[in-house]
Amino acid sequence: MPPHLLLATAAILPFLGSVVAICLPGHARNAAAIVAGVVMVTCLACIGLLYPAVAGPDPVIWAMDWLPTLGVRFVLRLDGLSWLFTVLVLGIGALVVLYARYYMAEADPVPRLFSYFLAFVGAMLGIVLSGNLIQLFVFWELTSIVSFLLIGYWSDNASARDGARMALTITAAGGLCLFVGLVLIGQIVGSYDLSVVLASGDAIRRSPLYLPALVLVLAGALTKSAQFPFHIWLPRAMAAPTPISAYLHSATMVKAGIFLMIRFWPVLADTEAWYWIVGTAGMITMLVGAWSAIFQHDLKGLLAYSTISHLGLITLLLGLDSPLAVVAAIFHTVNHATFKASLFMAVGIIDHETGTRDMRRLSGLWRAMPYTATLAMVAAAAMAGVPLLNGFLSKEMFLAEAVDNADGHLLNLALPVLATLASAFTMLYSVRFIRQAFFGPPPHDLPHAPHEPVRWMRIPIELLVLVCVAIGLVPNLTIGPLLAGAVRAVLDERTPDYDLAIWHGFNAPLALSVVALLGGIALYVAFGRRINTNPRGGPWLMDRIDGGWLFERTMTGLVNGARRLEAGLGAERLQAQLRILFLTVLLAAVVAGAARGLDLFAPGKTTAFDPAFGLMWLVGAACAVGAAERAKYHRLSAAIFVGGAGLVSSLTFLWLSAPDLAVTQILVEIVTTVLLLLGLRWLPKRDAAIPAPAAEKARSRRRRLVDLCIAAFAGLGLAGLAYAVMTRPAVDGIARWFVEEAYPLAGGRNVVNVLLVDFRAFDTLGEICVLGIVGLTVFALLRRFRPAADSLGPPKQQVNHDAYDDAREGRSLGDTAADALLVPRVVMTWLFPFIVLLALHLFLRGHDLPGGGFAAGIALTIAFMLQYMAQGAQWVEERLRIQPISWIGIGLLVSVLVGAGSWLFGRPFLTAYFAYWEPPLLGKVPVASALLFDLGIMVLVVGASALMLVALAHQSLRRTRPAESGVERAVEKEPA
């Protein structure tokens, strides 16, 4: 396989595996583990095969277009550094899969764990392999999200939920900062491509945007790698299953932050700001972490704080601005990943086999599990920096750097002392861990009797410890070439000379190392007992500061602050909101108009005045004002007035050369009025005679006056604007092209229709989708409709009818209602075929004459509606089953299929086809695919509007039920 294909496989496979694993049934833990294992091994093989390609000077790159308009490409980029991290992520990941298979209980939903795990691996590889800044950020946030799922895996556990939430909040917030920082870097460099960015270090450091970019990028890196004061999330993330902790806190999650700092070291480091921020953060974190680790009683807690401390050490190295320190940082990253992963796994075994992780209860496990104990001791010795193990080598390099840099800066002068102190602390907690867990008297009353775990659970630890020893003994044969490749990828020509040998002769670092090792043991001998019985349960000095409490306080403060802000600035009431909205728009219009010197009444071209038009608009204005005045107490007349206003606007369209609009408007008007009338039934009675409270009265009068002013000014403004535009000469826009090309290109003479179904058909498709969605929403809302109690009884008319029928001899209940409006009802029933014909006519002529799918659809709806009005819902539905929802679906399908049909001919979506066809007698007629599209529109419009009307009309059937029970009661009363 070519290199870039191997690379793409390794990047994509974990995500595919994640999808497969989540589809497995909950108890299929073997299958899930096999999927995960196969994915990890395959990816590892792909990356392994790429090693020769990476050994060259150029990185392996696989790219494709992602956001071409923004110049952002999806780039996978593999160089020495990313190769080393990829192997770390995949190698330790593969071991974690094996370990997790035996660690997880049968009752847990294990496939879900493996699915999250694989997604996390994919995200992590995404970060490491990103050749583009934006892409890097996407995967960065993905690790935050997936780690949230992993930490909160045991979601019925409150501490798991809290830990997951805190980790997500801190790392995702840092991620957002990182995003801004990366965008700033992209702006400085002019490209988001990593190779370009890495080549522009000088430009970035010289830019005035350097400091903000640096601070933001570091905010991302330091939160992710748990540096002080953001370290508080890491100990709480220990609520995750131990295999996950082993993975997140050794090789991945926290190392993402380290990776980012190493990656950008060549372009961001070597400045005062970098030195102070990164160096200080690393120094404090290293000491605080080591100090806190000493006092932990929980084994996992000890490892968590130890991880923080080691991350601090690596960060400090990166802050030193020396190429040799970068070598040490990369080296220690690898070493820490191996020994910390094995220690986490060993602690997991102890927890698994004894049921506790409390060092005060554990003791003498050496006897029960000698094999595991030996492995844990070797790993702990590596952590403490004991010679002949890998931890010793990188710690030596660290101490050498500390000594070499001890000049000038205050921080540097203290460096050797503080570094030795932190190393001594590390020795102290490592010794304490080994002594407490494995030595001493045999344990008593542990939850389980301790014994060795199953063979397979130990294999990952064995392999990792083997790596620790191998690197420690023969570094040049094992890690040497890999480290060299990674260092060259970062430092290029600045690569320093370094020597990985175990023995450098008697020198200062060795002396410091010895002091630290012996000092750690001495401290344990002196204080071990007091630490073990420390009643305060937390580290001295540090236990007064509770990071979790501070975090919670900050979060609550944020929420409360937002609430107060909302209470202060927000308007809860709709009227107030609308008032503000209209006033803002009004103000904006006035300001814009004044700023541009808008003259509303400049002389311009006008059309000759027609008195009939003026008279018509007098009526229209009266209708609008009447509707506004009547709407509160006289809803029926207000609805009729609104209908009148609609009629006037329809006539205006007709008058001013828009017959299509006139037809559609008048049809829509009919349907809307019917809808409003159907709705009136369910509104509360409102009576002007009921007096309002006196205080309320004055307030409401003032409010109405304000509203009247707003409305009047808005109306005047709109009128002025409309007048100004209408009297200006028309702009020669796109209209002429449409008019000229409608017939030659689309075969239609009605330009408006051609625009809708051909030139701008995609817009129309969107519109009918909206219409269909609204229809379904109305239907869904009405299915759960619960009328208010006072609307439930029969309306006044029905009561009167029933009383009349009751009082007369020879009449049964409902006769009056059945006889009402008999003649109009017969006429309405017989109108049905004629309206259907009209609809068909409107539809067929639409392409050439006013009409079209919208108008035809609404006309057809009116035909159905009239039947409902004439005969009632039950009568209609016994004879005519219309299924509006299927109509909506069919209409949409027809339109989309017609659009997609053009693909068959290699044309873009919705390309219309037309030809002329000459059937006998009728003469030449155009046949256009747009007509079929129009058919889809018509069917959908019928479906949607009929659905709304029928759903609303059906509410009247609900009303008959209580009325029927009333009839029954009346019948029961009769004998008495």
Next chain:
Amino acid sequence: MEIVLSLGIGVFAASGIWLMLRPRTFQVVLGISLLSYAVNLFIFAMGRLTVGAPPVLGAGADIVSVDDPVPQALVLTALVIGFALTALFLVVLLAARGITGSDHVDGREPHLAEPNPENPHP
């Protein structure tokens, strides 16, 4: 003609806005209807006014002087969407009235402090 139509648009808009600022949901629905008439006419008027020249090409139609079809096409879809909007608001108001027992836009009568979901009709 222009002055009549622009004044008409103004009256429609003013009535619509006034109604939208009222407290009862039915008033607001009617207000939206009126405002949408005004806006439709306004958009239509952006194509300038022409009498007797619809954009329908027949024998002898003058391609140069027909009315602008673009605002017409925009308004045509707006009419249908406006209908859907009115229907949706109407149903939302009915549902809200059913659930809260009040036809006030805020779902509760202003002189009652808090809505009582158990008994909306004290």
